[in-house]
Amino acid sequence: MKPVLSFLATSILTxxxxxxxxxxxxxxxxxxxxxxxxxxxxxxxxxxxxxxxIMRQIRRSEFLMKDPIVTEYIQHLGYKLVAxxxxxxxxxxxxxxxxxxxxNAFALPGGYIGLHSGLINASRSESELASVLGxxxxxxxxxxxxxxxxxxxxxSLPSILGLIASVLxxxxxxEAGMAGVAATQAAGQQSIINHTRDNEKEADRIGISMxxxxxxxxxxxxxxxxxxxxxxxxxxxxxxxxxxxxxxxxRIAAARERAELYPKVTHEDSLDYSLVKSRxxxxxxxxxxxxxxxxxxxxxxxxxxxxxxxxxxxxxxKSKSRNEPxxxxxxxxxxxxxxxxxxxFTLAEAHLAHGSGRKMLPMLEEQxxxxxxxxxxxxxxxxxxxxxxxxxxxxxxxxxxxDLNQKNPTxxxxxxxxxxxxxxxxxxxETTGQYLxxxxxxxxxxxHFELALHATSEDPYAQTRIQARLEDVxxxxxxxxxxxxxx
Numbered sequence: 001m002k003p004v005l006s007f008l009a010t011s012i013l014t015x016x017x018x019x020x021x022x023x024x025x026x027x028x029x030x031x032x033x034x035x036x037x038x039x040x041x042x043x044x045x046x047x048x049x050x051x052x053x054i055m056r057q058i059r060r061s062e063f064l065m066k067d068p069i070v071t072e073y074i075q076h077l078g079y080k081l082v083a084x085x086x087x088x089x090x091x092x093x094x095x096x097x098x099x100x101x102x103x104n105a106f107a108l109p110g111g112y113i114g115l116h117s118g119l120i121n122a123s124r125s126e127s128e129l130a131s132v133l134g135x136x137x138x139x140x141x142x143x144x145x146x147x148x149x150x151x152x153x154x155x156s157l158p159s160i161l162g163l164i165a166s167v168l169x170x171x172x173x174x175e176a177g178m179a180g181v182a183a184t185q186a187a188g189q190q191s192i193i194n195h196t197r198d199n200e201k202e203a204d205r206i207g208i209s210m211x212x213x214x215x216x217x218x219x220x221x222x223x224x225x226x227x228x229x230x231x232x233x234x235x236x237x238x239x240x241x242x243x244x245x246x247x248x249x250x251r252i253a254a255a256r257e258r259a260e261l262y263p264k265v266t267h268e269d270s271l272d273y274s275l276v277k278s279r280x281x282x283x284x285x286x287x288x289x290x291x292x293x294x295x296x297x298x299x300x301x302x303x304x305x306x307x308x309x310x311x312x313x314x315x316x317x318k319s320k321s322r323n324e325p326x327x328x329x330x331x332x333x334x335x336x337x338x339x340x341x342x343x344x345f346t347l348a349e350a351h352l353a354h355g356s357g358r359k360m361l362p363m364l365e366e367q368x369x370x371x372x373x374x375x376x377x378x379x380x381x382x383x384x385x386x387x388x389x390x391x392x393x394x395x396x397x398x399x400x401x402x403d404l405n406q407k408n409p410t411x412x413x414x415x416x417x418x419x420x421x422x423x424x425x426x427x428x429x430e431t432t433g434q435y436l437x438x439x440x441x442x443x444x445x446x447x448h449f450e451l452a453l454h455a456t457s458e459d460p461y462a463q464t465r466i467q468a469r470l471e472d473v474x475x476x477x478x479x480x481x482x483x484x485x486x487x
Contacts, residue, residue, distance in 0.1 A: 134206075
């Protein structure tokens with residue numbers, strides 16, 4: 001068993017996630033059978049298959065942040081970096097956030113990249129945050145996971161896949177997971193540890209190149225390294241990201257030297273970056289009466305000056321169902337920053353909770369005419385349509401961009417509700433099946449596809465499409481049963 005633990009400790013350094021043996025058993029993930037040994041590199045399709053399966057489990061976790069504002073911001077920031085890396089083009093990338101105050105980030109097989117909310121708050125600039133995403137994108141494009149498997153060819157691939165699947169333990173108990181890494185890392189073989197350091201160097205180099213190409217400040221990577229080092233100077237337990245991504249003075253110096261090779265750019269943080277940080281902070285401060293009282297007193301005495309502080313107060317007011325003063329603050333902010341979709345979405349949330357959602361429809365519809373594919377505005381507008389007993393409008397709006405959001409459970413859930421309220425039952429069955437499939441509930445998804453197949457739909461292509469979905473889920477169930485019988 002010792003070689004497995006040695007591999008585990010270092011393979012997770014590449015993936016950027018933690019493992020805990022007990023948690024892995026209690027959060028077992030069934031993975032597709034790919035082969036018998038890791039003697040040859042995993043194909044991109046195989047990596048994707050593993051990543052898709054792990055992500056289905058993570059989507060079911062209560063720790064996955066489903067906030068449309070945070071999710072869409074991180075996606076857009078990540079895609080900006082992907083667009084600046086020729087090696088990333090043509091590959092699927094999905095960025096997501098785990099609700100956890102610890103500082104961590106990780107890349108999964110198949111281009112899934114996760115950040116802990118604590119890392120977003122710990123960043124001091126948008127360039128620092130982008131530097132972390134760029135680093136993780138580089139781990140994916142350079143196929144560090146597959147290259148690591150080549151180093152451990154004596155391990156059976158099913159065993160390796162079981163270890164990779166334990167990433168779910170880190171999303172549910174990061175502290176315990178990191179303890180597992182710390183305990184097993186000591187047993188790691190030096191050759192594999194060196195390979196990990198090489199991976200980190202390569203990811204740093206490519207990440208900084210991406211930062212420059214995307215217009216960010218290339219000095220931010222080293223800046224964030226120093227932030228992490230400072231934060232762990234007087235603590236026994238360093239930030240999780242330092243356990244999964246080894247850091248040294250040489251690495252910081254190398255990042256500084258590499259940054260000097262690129263033109264200096266002063267990148268101004270976007271307003272959305274600051275607002276997203278405030279929104280995340282509001283979730284951790286929701287029960288902090290002292291902070292709330294201090295913000296409220298400052299606002300009432302006209303001493304609350306920054307947009308971020310005003311937005312934080314509005315979020316805390318919303319959380320306490322004090323929607324009227326929240327609407328007042330958010331309206332002022334939106335007037336100061338007209339067209340900002342994040343503020344518009346938040347204002348719509350407050351109006352909807354206050355029972356005055358219809359007032360927002362003209363503003364939302366106007367913005368949607370300018371950016372019709374904005375997921376957060378589509379969701380906000382659809383919610384108000386449903387609340388106003390206009391499910392057909394909600395369904396029509398959601399269907400326009402359903403293909404772009406076919407891996408967004410929140411989007412599919414709302415579409416299914418709109419279809420149900422509109423009396424379009426066959427379509428509701430199909431959408432619910434897609435939603436359940438994303439969450440890995442294969443058998444219930446199969447039942448919904450069967451109901452959709454035997455129902456009467458006005459869509460002439462429905463039967464062919466649903467039959468294909470049904471056949472796909474049946475194959476997945478069959479593979480799962482066969483794999484289970486071999487264990």
